Structures are given as structure tokens and as C-alpha cells.
């Protein structure tokens with residue numbers, strides 16, 4: 138792993154050190170703590186400063202301990218799913234596991250979506266769930282659900298805490314698992330009586346460091362093989378996924394691409410890994426990717442997949458994806474090899490290490506070998522300009538306008554639907570680690586709470602949250618939390634009075650039979666936001682200077698942007714089709 142990416146727990150001078158510095162001559166004294174106090178201490182030891190959650194009976198001992206003996210800031214979300222997404226926002230920005238809390242039963246079932254979302258997008262989270270007292274487990278007690286059973290398939294690990302004295306180890310282990318190798322969410326289910334149980338606690342040794350384990354084997358000779366494949370190739374392409382962003386390997390990616398002169402296409406998760414205007418950047422591939430990418434991949438003879446998992450949205454029909462290419466697949470998670478496409482060479486490594494090794498093997502003069510290929514790519518670009526470049530299509534034009542008022546280091550979040558794809562296609566991304574979208578699970582309702590989490594992690598940043606009216610309604614209650622916290626979140630609400638992406642699919646693939654995709658009575662979002670005490674304006678009635686001021690003034694604001702219901706995201710690959718068969722119609 139890139140050493141720079143190992144963000145160690147931030148030292149908080151305000152907090153008493155724990156464990157106390159060991160005095161080797163004196164037997165360390167055991168302390169008597171409750172399970173809840175052990176949890177709080179352990180979270181502090183991991184450097185946690187902010188957590189999000191909602192209390193309930195089964196979690197009240199933990200909340201009592203938080204208020205009595207900790208300076209950890211608790212953010213009271215208005216729905217547990219949002220608490221999970223707030224934690225995701227923090228984790229996606231810092232790269233460290235963030236913490237969310239949910240009480241037993243409905244609190245847990247509400248937060249599961251955010252955990253599943255974190256699993257598919259490899260986001261490190263630690264969720265602490267309250268559980269009914271041990272003696273009631275299995276009795277269908279009030280607010281009892283089988284939390285660990287529910288969480289297991291959608292988390293990296295799910296633990297049940299049966300004793301207070303094991304909580305310290307469990308929490309350290311949860312952070313280690315969440316952050317090491319391929320990151321992901323971990324849940325700990327803690328019965329109420331275990332939170333109340335007293336235990337003797339001896340000071341532990343130093344906390345484990347993130348990424349300290351799960352090191353993939355050294356595979357030096359495989360890099361030589363990769364270099365040989367590249368030396369024999371004539372039309373190589375780098376296919377870059379979220380693993381590059383997780384490993385903070387964007388710098389070395391650029392170096393490799395430039396040294397060897399290889400065109401780069403990124404997945405939705407890796408947008409910005411190469412600046413949007415970099416000459417080697419082909420743009421996004423997949424269902425709503427650029428036509429030029431589809432054509433380049435059709436002709437490519439060596440695909441170097443780095444931290445990408447050949448997701449169906451990226452590949453389309455897998456056997457028609459990059460059909461002429463040999464494949465080198467580099468991934469931190471060996472389970473990805475051959476899952477969708479059989480690689481000719483698999484390298485089990487984190488993206489940073491692998492790209493450094495490959496870059497070191499680029500032969501002098503390699504770049505000029507691919508001059509012809511780059512010329513061909515330029516021809517294809519001219520033949521298939523992206524829609525964002527070629528038209529003043531309303532959504533793309535609005536996105537460009539929004540971007541022109543935002544700082545270059547803006548953090549961008551989205552919800553799910555057409556607006557998400559328009560932003561993916563045309564926002565001028567310069568940094569991938571400031572792009573937060575629900576890629577794997579595609580969860581409507583992600584955008585606003587994730588933006589709030591990002592703002593909590595980086596209070597000085599500007600956060601632009603692009604959302605659709607359908608998605609926004611799924612976690613609209615968080616406007617209350619936003620008003621309370623006054624975070625610098627700009628909500629760009631694309632209002633087409635419909636579930637646009639569903640409407641689009643019905644229009645294209647279901648004989649234009651629109652069913653349950655249009656709102657009969659659209660909501661008045663400006664009034665709703667104002668009722669929550671959030672400033673709000675409507676782009677159809679405000680001047681350009683009001684618009685710019687709203688985006689630049691610190692603090693939250695909602696801007697309603699009317700979008701024609703018939704607007705479509707193009708190109709679009711139909712489900713089951715090959716990417717090269719993408720539709721590219723204009724309504």
C-alpha cells in the first residue's frame with residue numbers, strides 16, 4: 138500500500154492517552170470499566186472524533202457512556218440509513234474507517250442498506266449495533282432481529298459481542314478488517330447487558346495499524362511478464378477502477394500512462410483519477426460511457442485492468458468486452474480474478490505497488506511505439522465526440538455552469554439516476570478522491586447524507602450534492618440535520634418531476650409505457666427546504682449572479698434546477714447488450 142495512504146489515527150491532544158504509557162517496572166493496573174466504556178475508549182484509541190447514529194433502548198448504555206466520558210462528537214441523524222451514509226461520507230474522504238450506531242431491530246434494519254452500499258463500493262465502516270439483552274435473544278423480544286445473520290452477507294465481517302472484556306479486541310479487529318486489504322464495512326452486535334457488564338481491563342499494547350495485514354504476496358516476476366506483454370502490444374489501454382483511488386495511486390497512474398503513452402478509461406468509481414482534460418483520458422466506460430471508449434476498447438489488444446472488477450455496468454456483455462485484448466488484471470482482492478473475465482495475467486497487489494512496479498519496467502522509447510495507436514484514438518475521438526462536448530444539452534450545460542462557480546477542489550456527491558450519469562459524463566473532475574457516488578449498490582438517498590459526512594470530515598471544503606427529486610425524497614429528512622450543523626453543502630436538485638432513469642428505460646425498452654415513473658403531484662422543494670430553515674432558490678427564477686452567490690456563500694443551500702422530463706442520458710447500453718451496440722439517440 139502507498140505509505141502516504143496509511144492515514145494513521147489523528148492524535149487528539151485533548152483526550153487522555155489510553156492506554157497509559159507503560160511503566161516497565163510497575164505491573165499495569167487493571168481498570169474496571171463497563172462494556173459501554175470499553176467501546177468508547179476503544180473508539181478514541183482508533184482516533185475517532187465524530188460518529189453518526191440514532192439512539193434507542195438497546196444502545197442507551199453506550200450513549201450514556203459517550204455523553205459522560207468522551208469527547209467524541211455524536212451527530213444525530215434523522216434516519217439510521219443516513220447515519221450510515223454520513224459515516225460513508227467521512228470514510229470516503231479520509232480513507233479511514235468511520236463509525237455509525239444503530240439500535241436493535243428497526244435501527245439495524247434501517248442501517249443495513251448503507252452497509253451493503255459500503256460493501257459494494259469497498260468503503261471502510263464500523264457499525265456498532267445495540268441488541269436486546271442476552272437472556273432475551275431468540276425469544277422474539279421487542280426490537281429483536283438476528284443482526285449478525287442479516288449483516289453477514291453484506292459486510293466484510295459481522296461479530297457478536299458476548300462479553301464486555303472482549304469488546305476492546307473486537308473493536309480493534311473491526312477497524313483492522315475494515316481498513317486492510319480491500320476495505321469494507323464491519324458490524325459489531327452488542328447486547329444491552331454486555332454494554333452494562335463490568336470488566337477488568339488491562340492496558341493493551343499499541344493499536345494495530347491500518348493495512349498492517351493482508352499483504353498480498355510479492356510477485357516481482359509477474360511484473361516482468363506484464364512488462365513483456367506491454368512490450369509486445371500495439372494498442373494497449375489502461376482500465377482503471379476504484380482500487381486506484383483507494384490506494385491513492387492516481388499520481389503513479391498518471392506517470393505510467395504518460396511514460397508509456399497509454400490511453401486511460403475509468404469506471405464510474407475512478408472518475409478524476411486522471412484529470413478530465415488530460416489528453417490520455419478517454420472518459421468513462423460502460424453503460425453510459427463515451428462512444429469513443431467503446432470503440433477504443435473494441436480495437437485494443439492489451440487491457441491493463443487496475444483496481445477494477447469488470448462490473449456488468451462497465452463491461453456490458455462480458456464476452457464482447459475488449460474482444461481482441463489480452464488482459465492483465467491487477468487487484469488487491471484475488472477473488473476478483475476470473476469472476477467475470479479470465480485474465481491472461483493476474484497480479485494480486487494493491488494498485489499503488491503494482492503501478493510503481495510497472496512504471497519501473499517501462500522501456501525507453503515505449504511511448505513512441507504507441508504513436509500510431511494514439512493517432513488512431515484521436516481519429517476515433519473526432520468521429521465520436523462526447524455528448525457533453527457536442528451539444529448544449531440542458532443537463533450538461535447546467536453542470537458546466539454549476540462547476541464554473543465552484544472551487545476546483547470541490548467535493549462532489551450524487552444520488553442515483555440520470556442526474557448521476559450526467560454529472561459522471563460531464564463534470565470537470567480533477568481529483569478522484571473527492572468524488573462520492575453510490576456505484577455498486579446504486580442507492581437512491583446516498584447523496585445528501587454522504588455530502589454531510591464529507592463536510593464533517595473537511596469542514597472548510599465546499600460540497601456539491603447533485604440529486605434528483607426521487608432520490609432526494611428518500612433522505613429528505615436530513616435537511617433537519619443539515620440545518621442544525623450548518624455544513625457547507627450545496628444541493629443541486631435536478632427536478633424532472635419523475636424517476637427519470639426509470640422513465641428513460643420504459644421509454645426506450647418498454648414501448649414507452651410509462652408506469653409509476655412520473656409524479657402526479659410534484660413537490661415544492663424550495664418551500665420544503667425553507668421550512669427546514671435551509672436557504673433555497675429556483676434556477677428558473679433567479680439571476681446568474683444570485684445563482685453564483687448561492688454557490689459561493691458559505692453554508693447550506695438548495696438550488697432547484699428544472700429539467701425536462703424527456704431528457705435522456707446517452708449513450709446507453711441496453712441490458713445484456715455489448716457496449717459497442719450502445720444507443721445514442723437524441724430523445
Ligand SMILES: Cc1ncc(C[n+]2csc(CCOP(=O)(O)OP(=O)(O)O)c2C)c(N)n1
Nearest residue numbers: 554555556579581605606607608636637638
Ligand atoms: C433505493 C432505490 N430504489 C430504487 C432504485 C431504482 N432506481 C434507479 S434510478 C431511479 C430513479 C431516480 O430518480 P431521481 O432521483 O429523480 O433521478 P433522475 O433519474 O430523475 O435524475 C430509480 C427508482 C434505486 N436505485 N434505489
